[in-house]
Amino acid sequence: MRIKKKNDNQAYLYILPAFLLSLVFIYYCIGFTFYSSFTDWDGMSKTMNFVGLKNYIKIFQDKTFYIAIKNNITFFIGTVFIQALLGFILAVLIKEGLKLSNAFKTIYFFPIAMATSIITGIFRIILNPTTGSLNVMLKSLHLNFLAKSWLGNPDIALFAVIAVNIFQWMGFSMIIYYSSLMSIPDDIYESASIEGASFFRVLWSITRPMVHSTTNLLIILGIVGSLKTFDIVKLLTNGGPGRSTTVLNTYLYEKAFSNFAAGEAATIGIFILVLSLAMSYLQVRISKESY
């Protein structure tokens, strides 16, 4: 016979270590961010004077803030759709079970295991306008007009950053599509092939709708990922040239550590947090509906 206790007090002990760490480093920092967004804190000194909504008014009238938002949106759209399309195509091909499928998977996926600081390091040399391998190759193919100053031209720099980001994360979309494709029952494909449906017909009419929810998930993850974007921009272009690649997180970092305007930085932080929270909520909703 077992006696079921209503409240298992031991549970709190099991949760305590994880709870304490998130309390100190996450919740306290969120509270601190919220509080300091209403102050003139410089980030260094102990003095924090309450200034009301001054930081919010300043940030929402700040042109660079809107440039950063625009860049975040471009970054998200550029990354997610190309990445999802490539990831989908490659996942479909890998799922066909050709020989060497696993080797291809390994190759597409390995940049995820590499540090962003190393990938950006390699690409900064490759994309160098005069000595970089990309332009050297383009010039040797007599495609001089394509040999751009990839990270130095404000019209192109953001797209170069997006391309490097796709290089690093495409394998992620691929693997998510792959696992979603593996969950489609085989008999659906068998009946389609008996009816003589072509490869592309099957792809369009059966596979595509079946992975619809995965695509939605990748879009939400893309927005969340875009809101987390920091390393790749900081290391590739540091937001420049001009403001052409500044995103919210690098602008926040600049405000906090270069301009000593920690209050304004916190205001940007609150903006990012609110958006991230909304997106994560959507992500959980979508996961629940479809898995």
Added chain:
Amino acid sequence: MKERNKHVIMYIVLIFFAVIWISPIFVAIEKSLQVTGFKSYISVLTYDKINYFKVVLNSLIIAVSTASVVVLISSLAAYAFSKMKFIGSKVLYLLFLGCLAVPAAAVTMPLFSTIKNLGLIDTRLGVILPLIAFNTPMMLLMITNYFNSIPNSLLESAKIDGANSFIVYRIIIMPLAIPIIANVLVLTFIYSWNEYLMPLLVVRTEGKYTVTLAAQYFMSTTFQSPADVAKIYAAMLLLTLPSIVVYMFSQKYLQAGLTAGAIKE
């Protein structure tokens, strides 16, 4: 015949993208050897300002301790959330879930200030503790989902035999959860090894540099001559070598971990 043509086209597409994906590494290897051969590697290994082995050791210490503590504390908490009834469990779980939405970069200044007030600037612990905190929520979620699939009846029989809850966790739950534990371990290891923001905030002296900071350091040195370029490529390759080795042995877990992490319940 038609089937064969289809396969040829598939291979062409797969190889085309494989070439694009492998070429940066290939270029890096080729250029690193082009001027002085392996001497570029030796000059990185014997560089006086940044000690390669020290840097790798620093990253290793940070990644191993973060990954093992994350596995321990998130599996303990997941056990409570999945197998125990207690007041406030829903709210506490939501509090962890909410942490998932917090990009560390959005709270940098308060984070920096907290680490400073704890006296942890320029220490490995100052990198490890926030990394544990920011990795735990996601891993906790993954482990809880997995624990939920372990039938309660398995635990009941042990409880009848008088085993206390910690013994149930250690003898029954953890051995059954080895697949998810492996995923979480690998995922957290790779994330912490590759972490850039925390070391950037915390580390000051070169002796405590991580792989990611060392990479940034080498990038900030001049690279005008082909010999400089060779040396920087060599540095990048040497610094990424440990993660490539880890990847080769653990890609299955990394892929499974990332998939499980994306699809939340």
